[in-house]
Each structure stands twice: as C-alpha cells, then as structure tokens.
Amino acid sequence: MHRLKSSNNLIYFFVFGFILFLASNRVDELRVYQGASIAVFVIAIASIILLTGYSGQVSLGHGALLAIGAYSAAVARNEFNVPVVVCFFIAVLSSALGGVLLGAAAARLTGPYLAGVTLALAIGLPSLANQFPILGGEQGLIFDVGFPPLSLGEEFTQYKWFFWISSLAALISMWLLSNILGSRYGRNWRAGRSNEVAAQLAGINTGRSKILAFTISAGVAGLAGALLSMTIGTVSPSAFPLALSFSLLTGAVLSGVTTLSGVMIGAVTLVAIPEIADVIANRIGASERITTNLPGLMVSTLLIITVLFVPHGPVEQHRSRKAKKLVQKKN
Amino acid sequence: MSLEVSQLTIHHGAICAVNDVSFTVKQGELVAVIGSNGAGKTTLLRTLSGLNKATRGSATWKGHNLLHSKPELIVRHGVSHVSEGKAVIPELTVNENLELGAIWRKNKKESVASKSEITSIFPRLGERLNQRADTLSGGERQMLAIGRALMSKPEILLLDEPSLGLAPLVVEQIFQTIRDLTTSMGLTVVLVEQNAMGALKIADSGVVLNLGKVAVSGSATSLIADPQVRAAYLGY
Amino acid sequence: MIQFINTLLIGITAGSIYSLMAIAIVLVWRSTRVINFAQAGMALLSTYFGYEAMVHLNSFWIALPVAMAGGAAVAAFIELVFMRFLLKRSAHGAISGVAPIIATLGLLGVIRALTSSIWGGQDVRIVGPVSNVGYSIGANTLAFSPLKLLILVTVIVLVLLLSLLFQKSSIGLSLRASAFSPEIARLSGIRVDAVRTLGWSLAGASGAVAGMFQTVNGNGSFSPDSIEFSLLLVSGFIAAVIGGLDSLIGAVIGGLVLGLVISFVLMYISSSLFFIAPFVILLIVLFLRPQGIIGAKAARRA
Numbered sequence: 001m002h003r004l005k006s007s008n009n010l011i012y013f014f015v016f017g018f019i020l021f022l023a024s025n026r027v028d029e030l031r032v033y034q035g036a037s038i039a040v041f042v043i044a045i046a047s048i049i050l051l052t053g054y055s056g057q058v059s060l061g062h063g064a065l066l067a068i069g070a071y072s073a074a075v076a077r078n079e080f081n082v083p084v085v086v087c088f089f090i091a092v093l094s095s096a097l098g099g100v101l102l103g104a105a106a107a108r109l110t111g112p113y114l115a116g117v118t119l120a121l122a123i124g125l126p127s128l129a130n131q132f133p134i135l136g137g138e139q140g141l142i143f144d145v146g147f148p149p150l151s152l153g154e155e156f157t158q159y160k161w162f163f164w165i166s167s168l169a170a171l172i173s174m175w176l177l178s179n180i181l182g183s184r185y186g187r188n189w190r191a192g193r194s195n196e197v198a199a200q201l202a203g204i205n206t207g208r209s210k211i212l213a214f215t216i217s218a219g220v221a222g223l224a225g226a227l228l229s230m231t232i233g234t235v236s237p238s239a240f241p242l243a244l245s246f247s248l249l250t251g252a253v254l255s256g257v258t259t260l261s262g263v264m265i266g267a268v269t270l271v272a273i274p275e276i277a278d279v280i281a282n283r284i285g286a287s288e289r290i291t292t293n294l295p296g297l298m299v300s301t302l303l304i305i306t307v308l309f310v311p312h313g314p315v316e317q318h319r320s321r322k323a324k325k326l327v328q329k330k331n
Numbered sequence: 332m333s334l335e336v337s338q339l340t341i342h343h344g345a346i347c348a349v350n351d352v353s354f355t356v357k358q359g360e361l362v363a364v365i366g367s368n369g370a371g372k373t374t375l376l377r378t379l380s381g382l383n384k385a386t387r388g389s390a391t392w393k394g395h396n397l398l399h400s401k402p403e404l405i406v407r408h409g410v411s412h413v414s415e416g417k418a419v420i421p422e423l424t425v426n427e428n429l430e431l432g433a434i435w436r437k438n439k440k441e442s443v444a445s446k447s448e449i450t451s452i453f454p455r456l457g458e459r460l461n462q463r464a465d466t467l468s469g470g471e472r473q474m475l476a477i478g479r480a481l482m483s484k485p486e487i488l489l490l491d492e493p494s495l496g497l498a499p500l501v502v503e504q505i506f507q508t509i510r511d512l513t514t515s516m517g518l519t520v521v522l523v524e525q526n527a528m529g530a531l532k533i534a535d536s537g538v539v540l541n542l543g544k545v546a547v548s549g550s551a552t553s554l555i556a557d558p559q560v561r562a563a564y565l566g567y
Numbered sequence: 568m569i570q571f572i573n574t575l576l577i578g579i580t581a582g583s584i585y586s587l588m589a590i591a592i593v594l595v596w597r598s599t600r601v602i603n604f605a606q607a608g609m610a611l612l613s614t615y616f617g618y619e620a621m622v623h624l625n626s627f628w629i630a631l632p633v634a635m636a637g638g639a640a641v642a643a644f645i646e647l648v649f650m651r652f653l654l655k656r657s658a659h660g661a662i663s664g665v666a667p668i669i670a671t672l673g674l675l676g677v678i679r680a681l682t683s684s685i686w687g688g689q690d691v692r693i694v695g696p697v698s699n700v701g702y703s704i705g706a707n708t709l710a711f712s713p714l715k716l717l718i719l720v721t722v723i724v725l726v727l728l729l730s731l732l733f734q735k736s737s738i739g740l741s742l743r744a745s746a747f748s749p750e751i752a753r754l755s756g757i758r759v760d761a762v763r764t765l766g767w768s769l770a771g772a773s774g775a776v777a778g779m780f781q782t783v784n785g786n787g788s789f790s791p792d793s794i795e796f797s798l799l800l801v802s803g804f805i806a807a808v809i810g811g812l813d814s815l816i817g818a819v820i821g822g823l824v825l826g827l828v829i830s831f832v833l834m835y836i837s838s839s840l841f842f843i844a845p846f847v848i849l850l851i852v853l854f855l856r857p858q859g860i861i862g863a864k865a866a867r868r869a
C-alpha cells in the first residue's frame with residue numbers, strides 16, 4: 001500500500017520535473033537558478049524528513065552535514081582533480097561517515113539532548129574550516145563543476161546546467177528514499193518512533209535502526225551540500241550558518257515531516273519566501289530594516305503556525321480529512 | 332452535609348471505567364470502596380478530586396460541585412486526596428512534603444499546629460523531618476502521604492489503596508490510624524481498597540465496584556455477612 | 568604563570584555568565600519539560616530593553632533591572648499565550664517529542680527578526696558601570712578588571728538569592744513541587760499553571776542578566792547577529808546538560824566548567840576551536856555521565 005503510494009508520488013514528481021524542465025527553456029535565468037535551489041532543498045529536506053518524521057530523531061544541525069559533503073566534494077575536486085560525478089559520490093560517502101558517528105551518539109540520546117548536540121555541532125563544525133589550511137579558512141574553497149558540455153548547444157547556460165544536475169540528483173535521491181522508506185527499514189523506523197519498547201520486543205534493534213537512519217539521512221544531506229556549493233560556486237563556513245539548518249528544518253516541517261510526498265511544498269516555500277517578502281515589503285512600503293527581516297520573520301512564523309495547527313503537514317492533513325469524509329459517506 | 336455521588340459515568344477515551352455509580356457518604360462516616368483490579372476505583376477517586384473529567388452525572392461535597400472544578404480549588408473546599416502508590420515527592424524532605432499540604436493555607440499559625448498534631452499521630456515522621464522522603468520505608472511514606480493530606484486541614488479524606496505493597500503488620504497499623512482519624516478528628520473518609528476484608532473491618536459502610544458498576548452497597552457488617560461478597564472479595 | 572592565572576580568571580567570569588544562562592534553561596525545563604532554544608533570543612531582546620534604558624536614563628544599574636523585568640515579562644507572555652497552547656495541542660501524535668523543540672526554534676527566529684527590524688542590524692553599545700581595564704600587579708596586567716569582579720559578585724549574589732528563594736520560601740517549595748510532581752502539587756492546592764509562568768519569568772530575568780553581562784564583558788557592543796548570542800544559545804544548553812538539567816547547583820557548576828574549559832582550550836590549544844570546544848565537551852559529558860554531573864540517572868536515555 002505504502003509502496004504503491006510512494007511510486008505514485010514518484011510519477012507526480014517526474015511529471016513535475018519534466019514540466020520544470022520544459023519551463024526552464026522558457027523562463028529567465030533567475031528562475032532557472034531558483035529551480036536549481038528548489039531541487040537542492042528538496043534533497044536536503046527529504047533527508048530531514050527521513051530522520052525526524054520516520055525515525056523520530058531531531059537534528060538542528062543538518063547544515064553541518066551539508067558542510068561535510070560540500071567540503072569533501074570541493075577538496076576532492078581541487079586537490080585530486082576527481083571527476084564531478086565522483087565528487088558527488090564522495091560527498092555522500094563522507095557525510096554518511098559523519099552520520100554514522102553522529103548516529104552512534106544519537107542512539108543514546110532522546111529528543112532535547114539530541115537537539116542540543118546537533119545544534120552545538122551546527123555552530124561548531126563550520127568553524128573548523130579555519131583550523132585546517134586545506135579547507136581555505138573563512139574564504140573557503142572554489143567548487144567548479146565546469147561548463148555544460150558543448151553537445152547541449154551554445155544556448156545552454158551555466159545555470160541551466162546546475163538545474164539539470166540538481167534535478168537529476170533530486171529525482172534519483174527521491175526514488176531511492178521512497179524505496180527505502182517503503183522497505184523493511186522504513187517500517188522499523190516508524191515502529192521505533194511510535195513505541196521504542198514495543199519495537200524492541202518485536203525484535204527490532206532500535207539502536208542500529210536509528211544509526212542507519214542517521215547514516216542515510218547524512219549521506220543525502222551531503223549530496224545536497226555538494227550541490228548547494230555547486231550553485232554558489234564556493235564552499236565556505238558562512239555558506240552553512242545556523243540559519244541554514246533552521247530553514248531546512250522549517251522546510252521539513254512545512255512539508256510535513258511524516259511523509260515524503262509533501263517535500264516540494266517546503267522547498268518551494270523556502271525559495272519563494274524571500275521574493276514574496278520582497279513583494280509585500282514593496283507593497284506596504286516598508287523600511288529597509290523591515291524589508292531585510294521580513295523573510296526571516298515569515299519563515300519562523302510559518303514554522304510556528306505549522307507546528308501549532310498542521311503538525312503533520314499539509315499532505316497528511318489533507319489525507320486524513322479525505323479519509324474522514326470517506327468514512328462519513330460510507331455511514 | 333455529605334458527599335453525594337449520583338449517576339456518575341467516567342470514560343478513558345473509549346473505555347468506560349465508571350458506569351452510572353451512585354452513593355452517599357455521610358459526614359463523619361468511613362466508607363470503603365472495594366473491588367478488584369481495574370474495577371474503576373482509582374478513576375472514581377481521581378474524578379472526585381478533580382484530576383479526571385466525568386462524562387455524566389454529578390458529585391457534590393457539602394453542596395460544592397466537584398466535577399467542574401480543578402484539584403487545586405477542590406482541596407480548598409476541604410477535600411484531600413492521597414493518590415495511589417505512596418504519594419510523596421521523593422526529592423523533598425519529610426518536612427517539605429508536610430509543608431506542601433498547608434501551602435495554600437493563609438493562617439500559618441494553624442499550619443504549625445497541624446504539623447505538631449500530625450507528628451504526634453505519626454511520631455516516626457517527627458523524628459525524620461529533615462530526611463529526604465526517598466529515604467523512608469514504604470509504610471513511612473504512606474504515613475507521610477496521609478500526613479501531607481491532613482496538613483490541608485481536610486474535612487473529607489480520599490484514600491487510594493493505602494495498604495498497597497505494605498507488610499501485613501504495617502497495613503494493620505495504617506488501617507487503625509485511619510479509623511482513629513475518623514473517630515477522633517471527626518473526619519469523613521472514602522477508603523478505596525483491594526484489601527476488602529481489612530477495609531470493611533474498619534469501615535462503617537461499603538460500596539462494592541465491579542467493572543465500573545456498583546455491585547452491592549450497604550453497612551460494613553452486612554457486606555461482610557453477604558455470601559456473594561464473601562465468595563468474590565473476602566475469599567471464604 | 569600569569570598567563571595561567573589570566574586564563575583561569577577569564578574562564579571563571581565567562582563561566583559565571585554561562586551559569587546564568589544555564590539556570591534559565593533549567594528553570595524552564597523544570598517548569599514545563601521543554602528545552603527553550605529561544606532563551607538566547609529572549610536574552611537578546613532583554614538586552615535591547617536594557618540598552619533603551621541606558622540610552623534614556625544613562626545608568627547601568629537602572630538598565631539591568633529594566634532588562635530583567637522586560638525579560639521576565641516576555642517570558643511570562645510566551646508561556647501564557649504560546650507554550651500552554653502548544654503543549655496542549657502537541658501532547659499526542661507522531662511528532663509530539665519534536666514539536667516543542669521546533670516551536671522554540673521558531674520563536675527564536677521570530678524574536679531575532681523582530682529585534683532586527685526594530686533596532687536594525689548595526690551594533691549598539693552598552694557601557695559597563697565600571698572600567699574593564701585589568702588590575703595590574705607589578706609589571707603584569709591581570710585579565711581581571713573591576714567590571715569582571717562586578718560581574719562575578721553580581722552573579723554570586725543572584726545565585727544566592729535564587730537558591731534562598733528556592734530552598735527557604737513557600738514560593739520556592741511550590742516551584743520545586745510543581746517541577747517534581749505536578750499532580751501532587753495540584754492536590755496540595757498549588758496553582759501549577761501560575762507556578763509554571765513564574766518559572767518562565769525567573770528564567771527570562773536570569774537570561775536577561777546573562778545577555779547584559781555577556782555584552783559588557785565583551786566589547787560592549789551587540790547586534791541581533793552577535794556571535795555572543797550564538798554562544799549564549801549553545802553554552803547555556805551545554806552547561807545545563809553538564810549539570811544534569813534538573814539542578815540549579817548543577818547549572819552553576821556546568822557553567823563554570825564550560826567557561827574554564829573553553830578558556831583553556833583557546834589559550835593553550837587553538838583559538839579557532841572556540842565553537843567546536845563546547846560541542847566536544849558536550850559529547851564527552853553525555854558519554855561519560857549521561858545523567859550529568861548532578862542529576863537523576865536515566866534522565867535523558869531512552
């Protein structure tokens with residue numbers, strides 16, 4: 001049942017991706033760039049949904065895992081001249097490694113403690129870049145995936161190339177994730193989330209299951225990190241501030257942390273909010289101070305409203321409402 | 332001037348824990364509510380002190396409606412509840428646990444008097460005033476829980492299984508104290524117990540709960556004599 | 568030798584400020600079982616209240632109580648209109664465990680954006696009441712100034728007052744009873760809801776002092792993006808965890824330990840470990856003593 005649903009979603013996703021692709025030929029460069037950002041956010045948010053919504057662990061520090069992926073991809077590219085595709089794999093692997101370590105710590109901790117640990121990590125880890133010269137300090141590193149292949153035509157811009165790469169990566173990761181979530185592992189996570197003791201009695205090794213969740217989530221986050229730095233062109237500590245971790249979490253909550261299928265909602269919202277805020281600020285003729293802070297205010301307010309009123313996200317809400325209606329009809 | 336429970340029904344979600352229960356406790360009376368595990372005794376008592384919400388029915392003490400009030404207000408009307416399982420706060424000292432019971436009382440002199448009265452009823456508490464409550468024995472903890480409730484200067488005491496997990500000798504001692512409190516201080520007591528024989532022996536009357544309903548009620552002596560009650564709850 | 572002493576003094580002063588922040592976290596945790604990640608944001612807002620008082624009345628000793636009162640009021644407001652509602656709504660369901668955490672993060676964002684819209688992103692200054700130039704003995708200058716002495720003394724006085732309140736007054740008894748067993752507290756006639764609000768406002772006041780001192784102990788200037796407040800956010804939490812989350816004495820010890828360790832790491836290992844050191848300390852503590860230095864066992868294990 002669940003598998004069926006997730007493959008349905010995948011079809012929607014493909015269709016949506018194809019529309020986006022067609023659109024990318026018609027819209028201006030800014031939109032294409034935003035499309036690439038959406039794809040990156042989709043990946044990052046999905047990694048949080050897997051962790052928080054499915055295995056019940058909270059991470060306030062996903063930015064740090066993105067940073068690991070981004071830095072390792074950049075180092076591999078700059079120091080060893082590794083092909084771009086391999087760089088992305090390296091990003092996934094090294095972040096996953098970080099995830100194993102963090103997951104081992106996390107399996108011993110519950111909610112607020114884990115939140116605090118990941119928070120401290122998010123603040124601490126990016127600053128490590130200053131400790132090792134190879135990471136380029138505050139300036140950071142260049143991460144250049146090169147020009148689009150000439151075979152795509154002269155018209156094919158750099159941003160469009162970014163968009164293609166990140167969309168492809170997003171499609172692949174979503175497909176993998178929905179398969180994993182529909183599998184035995186996904187069920188184990190949900191069992192552990194709703195009742196850890198019962199899950200253990202049913203023979204699930206909840207500790208190992210949690211570490212696995214952290215590992216996969218981190219690997220996916222690492223991919224998002226590498227893609228993010230691709231779109232920016234550089235990797236530096238300032239690209240992974242605490243605010244990034246918070247926005248990703250917000251994106252996940254807006255999407256509904258208990259299901260992958262709403263992931264676009266969060267990603268689009270995150271990319272759209274600065275623009276919406278801009279429009280609003282212009283409309284009401286707000287001062288510069290308010291204009292710069294409006295996006296942050298909107299994101300946080302949305303987060304609070306969602307937690308209060310649609311804690312399981314818009315998709316789940318819609319589903320349960322539909323289910324209720326169906327029951328009423330039957331009666 | 333009494334506790335009037337009438338057609339009281341209480342749910343836990345879909346489970347009906349107390350179903351259409353009515354009984355009256357006159358002032359100065361000791362009433363035992365007995366029944367096996369899961370009969371709804373705790374639920375009934377918690378509702379009387381405002382911790383649980385009722386679905387239907389009414390419950391009044393001296394005319395005060397108990398059902399739409401909060402525990403912290405109900406205690407101000409002279410209703411004190413000692414909840415199941417040695418209701419003390421282990422992190423606090425014996426003295427602090429006692430003070431807790433009187434914390435809402437305005438007249439501090441009276442509270443001090445209550446405390447010396449209670450330590451004379453339970454001398455062992457008096458000797459251990461500055462110990463943390465988690466260093467007490469099970470029986471002492473139960474005494475402390477009752478002592479805390481008495482510090483609120485109650486007119487009616489709701490006791491939930493004070494004998495639970497205590498040695499027979501200690502149980503006897505606690506029951507004797509409860510009887511003495513009723514007689515000497517003029518307290519009204521609702522005593523919830525699985526230990527039916529012990530409770531009925533000291534009670535004036537009894538209510539037998541079964542699966543949330545009143546099975547029988549009457550004077551304690553008549554219940555002890557009732558062959559059905561004997562077979563089901565007294566074991567002979 | 569002088570370097571060692573200086574490192575020690577810097578660590579103790581910073582640690583005493585972290586202690587206040589940790590106390591705030593502990594007070595909120597004890598009253599509502601929520602880790603308030605917005606505490607640093609509340610401290611920031613309170614510090615702006617203090618700054619306004621400085622601008623208009625030009626006295627640090629008026630600004631400090633103004634900040635405390637402001638912090639207490641903000642905290643009480645948040646508890647009354649927001650947390651109460653949230654905890655009721657999110658008591659059940661798949662994300663009941665994470666909802667409060669996410670909500671306090673949302674609050675942090677809202678407060679940050681609001682302060683930044685009101686006061687702008689630029690630094691503003693609060694001048695300490697006394698000089699921050701170190702005392703000198705002989706040819707050496709100590710890293711200990713009249714200001715640092717003042718901070719230390721004030722923190723000690725506040726902590727003593729707070730522990731007096733908790734241990735000796737009936738309000739303190741209500742606060743402790745409501746924290747350890749809300750049900751018995753209610754049955755004893757304590758208005759636990761009001762006590763929770765009180766716990767939050769004490770936390771707000773304590774965090775306000777931490778914010779004011781953190782600012783004057785630094786270079787005196789601050790903004791919504793100040794590193795100082797990120798540091799307060801993390802160090803308050805870590806210090807509270809080191810102390811076991813449920814204990815005020817633990818929070819004080821945790822703050823001092825954290826201040827000292829950070830100070831020594833910065834001086835003797837590397838200054839770029841400034842932010843990663845707290846994380847490492849946190850991990851070590853959680854692995855060695857999951858119950859904190861003081862605190863109940865199995866408190867944070869599953």
Ligand SMILES: Nc1ncnc2c1ncn2[C@@H]1O[C@H](COP(=O)(O)OP(=O)(O)O)[C@@H](O)[C@H]1O
Nearest residue numbers: 343346348366367368369370371372373374375
């Ligand atoms: N918090 C609760 N949630 C759901 N059901 C409960 C709860 N408390 C009690 N029950 C149910 O209500 C019934 C009565 O329980 P209780 O009042 O504790 O009985 P007693 O005290 O007589 O043993 C039982 O079936 C029990 O399972």
Ligand SMILES: [Mg+2]
Nearest residue numbers: 372373374415
């Ligand atoms: Mg019971």
